[in-house]
Amino acid sequence: MSPPKPINITIIGAGTIGLxxxxxxxxxxxxTGSTLYVTIHDTRPDIREHILKTLPTYIPCNVSKSSSDRPFGYEVKVDDSVSxxxxxxxxxxxxxxxxxxxxxxxxPENAEFKTALWPDVEKYCPPNALLWSSTSGIPVSTQCLAMKDPSRLLVVHPYNPPHIMPLLEIVPSPATDPKVIERTLEYWKDKDRTPLVLRKETTGFVANRLAYALLREAIYLVQEGVASVKDIDDLMTSSxxxxxAVAGIFKSYHAGGGAGGLEGFFKNIGGTVQACWDDIGTVNVGQGWEEDIFRQTKEAYGVVDTKERDRKTRAVLDAVKLL
Structure with missing residues (x-):
């Protein structure tokens, strides 16, 4: 039996998410011992030096020059791997x-860039290639406007950093072919990720909307002098x-209602919930809160050690899998 054909993945953009x-x-x-060809397309002048320096900070690996006939080819051997x-x-x-x-x-997170890019990708790539955008908020229905076949494109939005975090928001447009969605889900489930298909496009998708709502309230509480930046972070990590990490919003509050579940929770403290909603913090970018918030955050953390963050995040995710 002949070995399986290598998978060819082209990554456009060698920033934090791309790498x-x-x-x-x-x-x-x-x-898994499979064979993969990864091509990174980026026009920055120092792209080779950047990739060779940065990739080993994401995964423990050795990168060496390849004997391949293709230019600028490298071999990547991950620690403890035979492939x-x-x-x-x-x-x-x-x-x-x-x-x-x-x-x-x-x-770049720029609608004009993405709308102009996809017709060229569509023209040059194989007709059955999957086309994914990792945008944080530009919908496929905007990105595909100039494509001949908009059914090929969808959003695969990660939670940063994607080499660690399991979530991938799969966001099709009304024109996306259901078979493209199915193939995308199959690919990511095989990689032990958690791909979730959103039922409709919405600004910022779901994960960021939830996170930014919490960020807005946190900024408001600091601005109002209720707590410091460090206090709020300590509160989050201890509650x-x-x-x-083990139960989402609805499950958590459903458990909080005891035998009555979520309905019981709202019967017990629905008045407090409503009072908080009525008093929800309102902050707008550019209205003057930034200087104090940025100062407190810099004083508390300096430059964040992402290696420590990633190590602890892996430990949390590994522990949750054992439950």
Missing amino acids: SFAALHISHASR VQRLFINDDLESAVEDADIVQEQG MGPRW
Whole structure:
């Protein structure tokens, strides 16, 4: 039996999210012993130095020059893996996507850029390639306006950093082919991710909307002198953080209602809930709160050690899997 055909993934954009996705794809292929070709397309002048320096900070790996005939090819060996993955760096879009099974875009968060990009990707890539955007808020229905076949495109929005966090918000447009959604779900479930399909497009999708609502209230409470930046972070990590790691919002409050469930919870303290909703904090970007909030955050944390963050996050996720 011949070995399975390598999967070709082209990543457009080598920023934080792009390299995190590259690390995810490479580490999974290494664990399973499969063969993967990852091509990173980016036009920044120092792209090779940037990738070779940064990728090993995401996953423990050795990157060496490849003997492949393709230019700017590298071999990536993840620690304790017997397989070697192929990494290519290409600043030419046409050749970067011409053999792709998957094209994953992490370019600038700019609608004009994305709307202009996809017709070129569509023109040069294979007709059956999956096309994904990692945008944080620009819907597919906007990105696909100039495409000949808008049914091919959907959003695959990660929770940062995607090489660690399981969530992927799958956000189709009304034009997206259901088979594209099915193939996307199959791919990510096989990678032990948690892909969730949103039923309709909405500003910012779901995870960020929930997170930003909490961020708004946290900023308001600091601005009002109720608590400091550090106080609120300590409160989160000693209450809602661990609770929500094992049970989401609805399940948590459903449990909080005892035998009466969520209905019982609202019967007991619905008045307090409503009073908090009526008094919800209102803050707007650019209205003067930034200087104090930024100062407190910088004084409390300086430059955050993302390696420590990632190590602790992995430990939490591993512990939850054992429950």
